[in-house]
Amino acid sequence: MNQLKLKVKYFLSIFLILNGAVASAQLTYETLAVDYDSAIVYKNLKIIPIRPKNQAFGLRYPGRNIISLNDAIKNGIASITERGTASTENVHWLRINNKSDSSIYISSGELISGGRQDRMVMRDTILPPSKRDQYFRVMCVEEERWSDKEKDFEHRGFANSHLRKVLDINKNQVQIWNEIGSQLELGHVNSKSMAYLSLRDPEPLRKRRRRRDPIIIPASDEYFNYFLQKIKKSDTSILGMVCVSGNRILGCDIYAGVNLFNQQLSPLLRGYIDEALLFGGPVTLPDEKVVKYMDNILMDEKTQEEFVSKNGKIFRYEKRIIHINTF
Helix, strand or coil: CHHHHHHHHHHHHHHHHHHHHHHHCCCCCCCEEECHHHCEEECCEEEEEEEECCHHHHHCCCCCCEEEHHHHHHCCCEEEEECCCCHHHHCCEEEEEECCCCEEEECCCEEEEEECCCEEECCCEEECCCCCCEEEEEEECECCCCCCCCEEEEEEEECCHHHHHHHHHHCCHHHHHHHHHHHHHHCCCCCCCCEHHHHCCHHHHHHHCCCCCCCCCCCHHHHHHHHHHHHHHHCCCCCEEEEEECCEEEEEEEECCHHHHHHHHHHHHHHHHHHHHHHCCCCCCCHHHHHHHHHHHHCCHHHHHHHHHHHEEEEEECCEEEEEEEC
16 A cells, blocks of 8 residues: 555656646747648638647646636626727727636737727736726727717627737737728728728628629638638647738737637637638648748747747736737
């Protein structure tokens, strides 16, 4: 019996040591692999999965006590309201109430429709459980509406890579409106309120069919259902992806845990599908170029920091990397 107890203690100590080493590891080739052989391609979009080399690493963090904004709204854990009625004071803030014991992860580029005006989250943050009102920064993605009546807010996925890049690099409202205006024109969408989400709404899509040579076709749901089914049915170990359309890389999103990636998958797909339909084309970029791109992100921590500082962002929480996003 004593020998059995000693063996149990020995293996437990080894497990704790290994688990501690894994927990301190960074998101590099040391812990991750880009699975080019399992890439999924559908028309204008190619998604290449990123997986943990060690299953324990992929599940280690952020754990069940952090939930995405999308899931928090969908499950009634979070309620979002306007901070006030005056646009000049309140357009760049939203109030959130957390009705759970979990922290809520809010990511830059997430879209929230409704309220007095559609908004886009300005920066990554994690809001801990609190009985008090909390607030987060947003940008307007609907220039010509500030309604008297406040509608219910809905989560609408991520913006496309072009708009996320303008947000993260410039953080300037006028430049965001200019980018949205250019995209609406490119997609032949006539939106009275200059709303970015008009690109996804059914009515503008119906009107676009009367235009000659439309750039976007009403195929967003077709893409979305295809990729979601392929990824969810064939994979349980993905924690990131790099997306390609035409002859260029649209972007890359990597998360600290499989659980958080799964929560963010549907919203991310919406943004990348928008990008592929509006700016992309049939995939022609060879994997060799994707490998060089990913080397800049995953080779080592120093290279990663230098590359991402110019081409995206790294979000850290409690001294750990939670999310890497590049363009």
